[in-house]
Amino acid sequence: DRIKHIRNFSIIAHIDHGKSTLADRIIQLCGGLTERELKEQVLDSMDIERERGITIKAQSVTLDYRAESGEIYQLNFIDTPGHVDFSYEVSRSLYACEGALLVVDAAQGVEAQSVANCYTAIAQNLEVLPVLNKIDLPQADPDRVAQEIEEIIGLDAVDACQVSAKTGLGMEALLERLVRDIPGPRGSAEAPLQALIVDSWFDNYLGVVSLVRIFDGTLKKGDKIRMKSTQRDWEATEVGIFTPKRRPTGILRAGEVGFVVAGIKDIHGAPVGDTITHAKTPDVERLPGFQKVKPQVYAGMFPVSADDYEAFRDALEKLALNDASLEYEPENSDALGFGFRVGFLGTLHMEIIQERLEREYDLDLLTTAPTVVYELAMDDGEIRYVANPSKLPDMANVDEMREPIVRASILVPQEFVGNVIAECEQRRGTQLDMQFLGSQIQLTYELPMSEVVMDFFDRLKSISRGYASLDYGFERFEAAKLVRLDVLINGDKVDALAAIIHRDHAHGRGRALVEKMKELIPRQMFDVAIQAAIGGQVVARSTVKALRKNVTAKCYGGDVTRKKKLLEKQKAGKKRMKQVGRVEIPQDAFLAVLKTN
Ligand code: GTP
Numbered sequence: 001d002r003i004k005h006i007r008n009f010s011i012i013a014h015i016d017h018g019k020s021t022l023a024d025r026i027i028q029l030c031g032g033l034t035e036r037e038l039k040e041q042v043l044d045s046m047d048i049e050r051e052r053g054i055t056i057k058a059q060s061v062t063l064d065y066r067a068e069s070g071e072i073y074q075l076n077f078i079d080t081p082g083h084v085d086f087s088y089e090v091s092r093s094l095y096a097c098e099g100a101l102l103v104v105d106a107a108q109g110v111e112a113q114s115v116a117n118c119y120t121a122i123a124q125n126l127e128v129l130p131v132l133n134k135i136d137l138p139q140a141d142p143d144r145v146a147q148e149i150e151e152i153i154g155l156d157a158v159d160a161c162q163v164s165a166k167t168g169l170g171m172e173a174l175l176e177r178l179v180r181d182i183p184g185p186r187g188s189a190e191a192p193l194q195a196l197i198v199d200s201w202f203d204n205y206l207g208v209v210s211l212v213r214i215f216d217g218t219l220k221k222g223d224k225i226r227m228k229s230t231q232r233d234w235e236a237t238e239v240g241i242f243t244p245k246r247r248p249t250g251i252l253r254a255g256e257v258g259f260v261v262a263g264i265k266d267i268h269g270a271p272v273g274d275t276i277t278h279a280k281t282p283d284v285e286r287l288p289g290f291q292k293v294k295p296q297v298y299a300g301m302f303p304v305s306a307d308d309y310e311a312f313r314d315a316l317e318k319l320a321l322n323d324a325s326l327e328y329e330p331e332n333s334d335a336l337g338f339g340f341r342v343g344f345l346g347t348l349h350m351e352i353i354q355e356r357l358e359r360e361y362d363l364d365l366l367t368t369a370p371t372v373v374y375e376l377a378m379d380d381g382e383i384r385y386v387a388n389p390s391k392l393p394d395m396a397n398v399d400e401m402r403e404p405i406v407r408a409s410i411l412v413p414q415e416f417v418g419n420v421i422a423e424c425e426q427r428r429g430t431q432l433d434m435q436f437l438g439s440q441i442q443l444t445y446e447l448p449m450s451e452v453v454m455d456f457f458d459r460l461k462s463i464s465r466g467y468a469s470l471d472y473g474f475e476r477f478e479a480a481k482l483v484r485l486d487v488l489i490n491g492d493k494v495d496a497l498a499a500i501i502h503r504d505h506a507h508g509r510g511r512a513l514v515e516k517m518k519e520l521i522p523r524q525m526f527d528v529a530i531q532a533a534i535g536g537q538v539v540a541r542s543t544v545k546a547l548r549k550n551v552t553a554k555c556y557g558g559d560v561t562r563k564k565k566l567l568e569k570q571k572a573g574k575k576r577m578k579q580v581g582r583v584e585i586p587q588d589a590f591l592a593v594l595k596t597n
Contacts, residue, residue, distance in 0.1 A: 006074045008098050009178065060257055068176060078097060104145055106162070132146065136164035144439065190217075193218065194284050197273060198210075202267055207264050221237070225279065227269065234269075272324060297350065301365050302336040302337060327342070390498045404477055409444055416465070419464060432446060496590060514541060525547060527543055
């Protein structure tokens with residue numbers, strides 16, 4: 001009977017449509033939070049998440065809800081990240097649920113990524129309840145947005161819940177609908193234990209903490225448990241729920257969601273997607289796990305000061321404990337010295353990791369332009385994968401070079417569709433489909449991943465006044481005419497500045513790149529020649545003229561405070577510069593190739 005009163009659900013929402021606000025409201029209505037605590041948006045717990053206002057890791061919270069009927073329900077809300085870089089985490093969270101709330105901003109409309117996540121939920125047999133949020137806004141148009149939900153996603157939205165997570169309007173009705181329409185889990189507390197690891201992370205005091213969904217059986221503190229993937233046994237030293245704080249309860253039964261700690265020191269000992277059973281029931285079947293996520297972009301990261309190399313390695317090791325998608329291996333650059341080549345899910349993931357390394361570990365790092373993974377068919381039949389332009393083998397031995405292609409789905413209001421099509425064409429896209437859905441148009445394109453992962457999303461936003469939305473996924477590798485663009489500074493090739501680009505764009509990009517770099521490299525005591533070359537042939541050049549002595553003299557003048565300020569500014573700027581040969585190159589210049597579209 002207990003299991004009939006459990007509701008496991010996620011919230012699918014586009015960034016900014018109000019998922020965290022809604023979740024906090026639900027927590028508050030169930031007595032979990034005061035109004036003041038509510039202000040702090042408890043679910044986004046990482047500092048960087050809070051600052052950027054985005055959710056990265058999945059979290060969960062268990063709540064008691066007293067329905068109008070007087071019955072008490074246990075609600076398990078499993079949070080999901082909102083950004084496309086982390087969409088794999090969404091399907092993981094959904095796996096632990098019987099239902100999902102699709103939250104759409106009633107003043108905005110449906111966004112591409114919510115559509116994709118919604119399809120995942122439907123494919124996994126979840127009950128999806130549409131929720132129109134922000135109906136307190138004067139520009140809210142719930143009828144239009146409901147129609148959009150029906151046309152774009154195909155969900156019946158005539159009587160979708162209309163709420164304002166901000167004011168609390170409509171929230172009780174939403175919770176009633178939730179317990180009425182989302183089915184309870186199936187399973188039996190008496191059956192052998194079968195639990196799925198939805199997420200694992202490393203805690204400095206406890207070791208690995210795993211978020212689990214119990215499908216069958218009962219997990220108790222002190223139980224001898226077995227990880228199906230490694231066949232290793234552990235003792236469950238703590239079992240409990242999140243409220244959202246970790247609260248030991250000593251027991252989790254079929255249908256429930258909570259955590260288990262078992263003295264595991266390495267995150268690979270409790271891998272996400274693994275099945276847990278008891279040591280005494282080793283024959284329990286493994287649940288279908290999740291696809292392991294592979295990094296999509298790679299960049300070189302180098303400490304500005306060589307003395308920081310060891311500290312950098314330790315920091316990466318620590319971050320990787322909590323982030324199974326982070327990969328790294330040592331890299332040695334002629335220009336930048338010893339560092340690491342690091343793999344990321346996307347450029348947002350990269351920015352977050354870089355920021356954490358700098359803030360939490362106090363490291364000054366230089367990051368090279370991110371690059372996707374290329375597939376190389378060698379003339380001896382070998383297939384190689386290269387994610388570092390400077391490590392391309394001799395092209396004479398390469399039969400074919402292939403680039404990753406993504407299938408992208410873009411939703412955009414009609415008035416901006418021309419801009420979006422032009423942008424896709426310019427990025428070598430092929431249109432597969434175009435549909436009019438409600439007041440939006442859905443475009444389906446195949447695009448080279450290299451054109452998408454860099455600044456495509458930002459560009460889409462800026463050419464559509466913020467209205468376009470994007471979802472994409474890897475499709476396949478496809479042969480392309482690609483070349484390596486080398487950059488020479490005062491005649492020396494700088495390996496960390498090399499880039500792989502399409503041959504038809506190479507000359508234009510080369511010119512744009514040297515111009516951009518000319519703006520970014522500060523003037524020095526001598527002329528600095530910047531050249532772009534393809535296969536040893538220079539295709540573009542520019543020069544940063546030497547400083548003239550009298551200019552500096554005038555600029556610094558006699559004013560001591562001003563001079564001090566300038567010097568301080570220079571020092572701060574210097575932190576992220578690297579001496580390459582005789583020339584100081586700032587961080588921005590390493591990323592200049594991204595800004596040449
Ligand atoms: P991610 O965590 O990045 O996925 O974003 P989110 O979807 O959780 O959005 P969040 O809850 O942070 O809300 C985004 C913005 O919308 C915030 O400024 C909220 O205050 C605001 N907001 C949320 N719900 C409502 C609402 O019902 N009405 C109004 N007017 N504003 C709302």
